[in-house]
Amino acid sequence: MKLQENADLTSYNTLRVPARAAKLVRLRSEKKLKELIKSGFFESDTLPLGDGSNLLFVKKNIGSAIKNEILGSEIVKETKETVLIKVSSGQNWHELVLFATKNNWSGLENMAYIPGTVGGAAVGNIAAYGQNQEDVFESLTAIDLKTGKLEKFLKSDCRFSYRESIFKRELKDKYFVTTVTYLLSKTPQYDVSYHSRYESLADELAKVATPPYSFTTSPAL
Numbered sequence: 001m002k003l004q005e006n007a008d009l010t011s012y013n014t015l016r017v018p019a020r021a022a023k024l025v026r027l028r029s030e031k032k033l034k035e036l037i038k039s040g041f042f043e044s045d046t047l048p049l050g051d052g053s054n055l056l057f058v059k060k061n062i063g064s065a066i067k068n069e070i071l072g073s074e075i076v077k078e079t080k081e082t083v084l085i086k087v088s089s090g091q092n093w094h095e096l097v098l099f100a101t102k103n104n105w106s107g108l109e110n111m112a113y114i115p116g117t118v119g120g121a122a123v124g125n126i127a128a129y130g131q132n133q134e135d136v137f138e139s140l141t142a143i144d145l146k147t148g149k150l151e152k153f154l155k156s157d158c159r160f161s162y163r164e165s166i167f168k169r170e171l172k173d174k175y176f177v178t179t180v181t182y183l184l185s186k187t188p189q190y191d192v193s194y195h196s197r198y199e200s201l202a203d204e205l206a207k208v209a210t211p212p213y214s215f216t217t218s219p220a221l
């Protein structure tokens with residue numbers, strides 16, 4: 001964990017809007033966050049920060065910001081047909097898509113190249129080319145920023161709708177998402193019909209990936 005006071009947040013959002021945080025924590029573990037909350041470390045307003053690709057600062061000064069750098073993933077359960085994978089929320093979303101496609105696990109591929117973290121993807125319920133994050137979502141864990149308690153949220157708890165979730169509404173800045181679990185299919189269910197409606201886009205995609213999405217790089221998670 002790294003702590004900075006009066007931190008400049010300009011480089012923590014993709015629009016490069018200037019803002020400052022009285023305290024900035026670069027967080028590498030769930031355990032550390034629980035300890036900090038229980039010790040009364042945070043100011044009243046605490047902002048979870050992913051990669052800042054869906055953020056617009058409207059205040060010049062905020063109390064505390066928690067930059068998510070919690071990494072890792074684990075296979076929770078695997079059957080002949082499916083794989084249940086739990087991913088730490090600071091993991092890069094596109095790297096997760098690459099990891100899944102490399103293993104021929106289907107369900108995320110149309111959402112390749114969306115910037116941001118896995119936590120940000122769940123909070124924003126990202127979507128692209130007919131595929132939605134919620135379609136493969138199983139559950140998430142999040143820490144209550146007031147009590148430090150770790151809680152599990154099932155799909156129905158998250159109140160997903162198009163690019164929406166409870167974490168953008170009633171629970172905004174109240175919980176820090178720490179892991180997200182996805183159920184992926186081992187039977188490819190590629191949907192490329194969306195692309196054919198946008199021929200120029202299909203041409204652009206063909207420059208970076210060979211249908212059905214055999215990406216050239218495949219970093220390990």
Ligand SMILES: Cc1cc2nc3c(=O)[nH]c(=O)nc-3n(C[C@H](O)[C@H](O)[C@H](O)COP(=O)(O)OP(=O)(O)OC[C@H]3O[C@@H](n4cnc5c(N)ncnc54)[C@H](O)[C@@H]3O)c2cc1C
Pocket residue numbers: 014047048049050051052053054055068089114115116117118119120121122123124125126127128163167173175176177178
């Ligand atoms: C060029 C570009 C293309 C994009 N294309 C798409 C697209 O095709 N489809 C789409 O759906 N979106 C798209 N987006 C939007 C954006 O990429 C997604 O919303 C992304 O998931 C945001 O993730 P992030 O880590 O950057 O979140 P941030 O921008 O850091 O945070 C977004 C919100 O989520 C909260 N948050 C982040 N992490 C956590 C956490 N761990 N716990 C609790 N709250 C958290 C933040 O407080 C903030 O309110 C695009 C953005 C850009 C810049």
